[in-house]
Amino acid sequence: MNNLSEQIAARFGADALRETGHFPDTVPLLSIPRDGFEDAAILMKKAGARLAAQWGVDETTMGRGFAVIACYAWESDYLLVRCETPRDDPTFPSLTKKYIPAFRFERQIESLMGLVPTGHVHSDHRPWIKFEDWPADAWPLRKLFDPAQKMPRVKGEYRWARARGEGVYEIPVGPVHAGIIEPGHFRFQAMGEDILNLEERLGYTHKGIEKRFEALSWKDGVRLAGRVSGDSTVAHALCYCRALEALCRFEPPPRALWLRAVLLERERIANHLGDIGAVANDAAFAFLLYQFSRLKETLLRLNRRLFGHRYLMDRVVPGGVAVDLAPEGTEAILAELDWLADEFERLITIYDLNPSLEDRVRTTGILSADLARDLGTVGFVARASGQPLDCRVQTPFPPYDRFPPSMTVLNSCDVHARVWIRVCEIRDSIRLIREFLATLPHGEISAELPSPSSCASGFAVVEGWRGEIVYWLQAGGEGGVNRCMIRDPSSVNWLGLEQAVLGNIVPDFPLCNKSFNQSYSGHDL
Amino acid sequence: MLRILHQIFRTGVVTEPLPEQVEAEVIMVGKRLEEAIRKRFSRSLVIREVDAGSCNGCELEIIAMNNPIYNCERFGISFTASPRFADMLLVTGPVSHNMEIALKRTYDATPDPKLVVAVGDCGINGGIFGESYASRGGVGSVIPVDAVIPGCPPAPADLLAGILAVVTAGNQ
Numbered sequence: 001m002n003n004l005s006e007q008i009a010a011r012f013g014a015d016a017l018r019e020t021g022h023f024p025d026t027v028p029l030l031s032i033p034r035d036g037f038e039d040a041a042i043l044m045k046k047a048g049a050r051l052a053a054q055w056g057v058d059e060t061t062m063g064r065g066f067a068v069i070a071c072y073a074w075e076s077d078y079l080l081v082r083c084e085t086p087r088d089d090p091t092f093p094s095l096t097k098k099y100i101p102a103f104r105f106e107r108q109i110e111s112l113m114g115l116v117p118t119g120h121v122h123s124d125h126r127p128w129i130k131f132e133d134w135p136a137d138a139w140p141l142r143k144l145f146d147p148a149q150k151m152p153r154v155k156g157e158y159r160w161a162r163a164r165g166e167g168v169y170e171i172p173v174g175p176v177h178a179g180i181i182e183p184g185h186f187r188f189q190a191m192g193e194d195i196l197n198l199e200e201r202l203g204y205t206h207k208g209i210e211k212r213f214e215a216l217s218w219k220d221g222v223r224l225a226g227r228v229s230g231d232s233t234v235a236h237a238l239c240y241c242r243a244l245e246a247l248c249r250f251e252p253p254p255r256a257l258w259l260r261a262v263l264l265e266r267e268r269i270a271n272h273l274g275d276i277g278a279v280a281n282d283a284a285f286a287f288l289l290y291q292f293s294r295l296k297e298t299l300l301r302l303n304r305r306l307f308g309h310r311y312l313m314d315r316v317v318p319g320g321v322a323v324d325l326a327p328e329g330t331e332a333i334l335a336e337l338d339w340l341a342d343e344f345e346r347l348i349t350i351y352d353l354n355p356s357l358e359d360r361v362r363t364t365g366i367l368s369a370d371l372a373r374d375l376g377t378v379g380f381v382a383r384a385s386g387q388p389l390d391c392r393v394q395t396p397f398p399p400y401d402r403f404p405p406s407m408t409v410l411n412s413c414d415v416h417a418r419v420w421i422r423v424c425e426i427r428d429s430i431r432l433i434r435e436f437l438a439t440l441p442h443g444e445i446s447a448e449l450p451s452p453s454s455c456a457s458g459f460a461v462v463e464g465w466r467g468e469i470v471y472w473l474q475a476g477g478e479g480g481v482n483r484c485m486i487r488d489p490s491s492v493n494w495l496g497l498e499q500a501v502l503g504n505i506v507p508d509f510p511l512c513n514k515s516f517n518q519s520y521s522g523h524d525l
Numbered sequence: 526m527l528r529i530l531h532q533i534f535r536t537g538v539v540t541e542p543l544p545e546q547v548e549a550e551v552i553m554v555g556k557r558l559e560e561a562i563r564k565r566f567s568r569s570l571v572i573r574e575v576d577a578g579s580c581n582g583c584e585l586e587i588i589a590m591n592n593p594i595y596n597c598e599r600f601g602i603s604f605t606a607s608p609r610f611a612d613m614l615l616v617t618g619p620v621s622h623n624m625e626i627a628l629k630r631t632y633d634a635t636p637d638p639k640l641v642v643a644v645g646d647c648g649i650n651g652g653i654f655g656e657s658y659a660s661r662g663g664v665g666s667v668i669p670v671d672a673v674i675p676g677c678p679p680a681p682a683d684l685l686a687g688i689l690a691v692v693t694a695g696n697q
Binding site (some may be wrong): 131134138140144145147148149150151175176178179180181182183203204205206208209211212214223224227228229230231233270274282287290293294296297298303310311313346349350354450519520521525 | 528529532533536553572575576577579580581582583584585586587588589591593594604606609615618619621622623624627631652653654655656657658659660677678680
């Protein structure tokens with residue numbers, strides 16, 4: 001039991017049933033009656049918890065109906081609250097009145113699972129990820145849906161938010177963007193140079209990942225998890241593995257845990273390096289882009305030499321890691337970090353002392369602390385807006401419990417803050433890798449995982465470089481995959497971008513967008 | 526400003542000193558690429574990159590091809606924002622159901638003659654995403670493909686070699 005679950009237990013008494021097949025024990029899964037689902041949210045809101053995720057489950061092959069699960073988080077506590085909803089009346093009380101991000105989660109649940117939120121304040125039943133040209137009754141996450149069928153296209157129209165008035169105009173952008181980036185659509189309403197409103201429309205890269213998991217074995221699933229968002233392959237594979245290991249009640253050997261952490265921090269450094277350069281480039285300071293991409297490339301090459309893959313795909317596997325690190329490898333990493341730390345500080349001095357760059361990044365794209373909290377943002381986006389959230393600190397797994405990362409939280413909430421958080425994190429990740437390597441345990445790098453028991457479920461969170469990643473895995477009646485729920489940090493952080501650009505000028509949008517750099521693929525699944 | 530100049534001079538030209546085997550590969554491929562591009566594309570091959578639902582891994586490597594170490598511009602390769610200016614489409618991803626129309630439109634907007642290269646394992650056959658309600662299972666099932674570059678994701682040197690193969694293919 002934790003603080004959150006005690007509150008639910010106190011309010012619901014015998015009506016709150018703790019599911020026994022759910023792991024880890026520190027994250028309880030409580031089933032409550034459907035009509036109490038919103039009351040639970042009110043209670044959680046009062047307790048100061050955020051809504052980390054919300055998703056639907058089809059349990060019809062397990063002799064039940066559908067269910068909706070809400071995941072709340074408060075400091076180190078996570079709690080899953082579940083309510084069942086029958087096949088003949090697949091509705092559930094909406095949580096949007098209490099939690100803003102719920103409207104996105106619920107649109108997704110309604111679009112892909114066909115469970116309808118009721119009492120919705122915005123009455124926003126527009127499909128999400130599902131496009132208007134899908135048949136209305138195509139609910140891919142339902143068990144009856146055949147994923148192999150080719151979907152017909154139907155006629156339909158998406159209703160955009162509109163602004164009217166003299167001098168108001170609209171800028172549609174995408175899905176094919178100008179640069180080498182992922183597809184998505186942005187619809188701006190602007191007046192002169194000022195952005196009045198931005199509406200994102202995502203879903204273009206929806207590949208049916210969650211459904212695909214159900215056709216794969218637990219072992220093969222990790223390859224798919226590693227391709228949910230290519231730039232976060234280590235973090236996603238790790239989160240999948242940790243959820244699966246929780247489900248099987250298994251802890252990998254210590255050496256594997258340490259190596260996983262080394263890989264995770266290397267991924268963090270590489271992405272932060274690339275993004276700092278890219279932000280500078282969008283402020284027309286190409287010099288830093290080329291300098292930082294030189295540093296990033298050096299890291300990627302060492303990854304390839306030591307671990308066999310530039311982005312470390314498929315190196316984290318259920319039960320441990322796929323590749324060991326020889327003593328020469330440790331030396332190589334330490335030497336590289338010494339070089340990197342020196343080069344990095346030279347560039348950061350240049351970033352910091354450049355007034356024209358400062359003029360662009362300071363006070364641009366402000367996401368206020370209140371909004372960052374209310375929208376449920378996570379990761380560096382949240383930390384740049386005053387939210388002290390970092391799973392590595394709040395719910396650490398080894399070796400982070402022995403070597404706590406130092407969490408930087410800034411309050412200027414602008415593009416600069418989002419860059420500067422990454423600067424601090426690169427420095428800290430360099431320190432962490434040095435500590436991990438100095439204490440690297442001996443022994444095996446992986447062990448055989450026991451088979452999952454039927455109907456069990458497992459939960460895990462991992463702080464990737466973008467922020468908190470959530471996985472919830474559920475075994476079916478025969479022990480196979482019944483459901484794999486993924487919540488990438490992008491699912492919530494995209495909401496932050498829509499708000500951060502308001503009142504900014506249109507030419508600053510690329511800069512704001514780059515400072516968030518959220519994943520389309522991780523969101524669309 | 527002095528700091529910037531100092532950093533530029535102490536960095537020097539990083540395009541040159543590559544590890545030998547990569548260096549040899551990139552320079553060899555690059556030389557032939559440059560020649561082919563000079564002859565067949567009036568010295569400049571203009572590429573429009575289209576992400577048709579990739580995991581963004583391939584994008585990372587295509588961006589890396591533009592970094593100062595690979596510096597693909599030295600061989601005459603540049604990337605454009607508009608398909609109207611493109612000689613080649615570099616398409617990644619298994620082609621999601623939701624990107625199919627946008628990909629077709631981009632293809633139609635690219636003037637003839639044009640080359641289409643499918644990048645990455647999922648661009649070839651859908652990779653781990655396979656073929657499903659949401660995935661077309663490869664670029665070739667939506668638009669005509671001239672060449673493929675396998676890999677998950679293909680490294681920058683593989684991308685350069687793949688582009689070379691397609692621009693010289695018609696010569697033999």
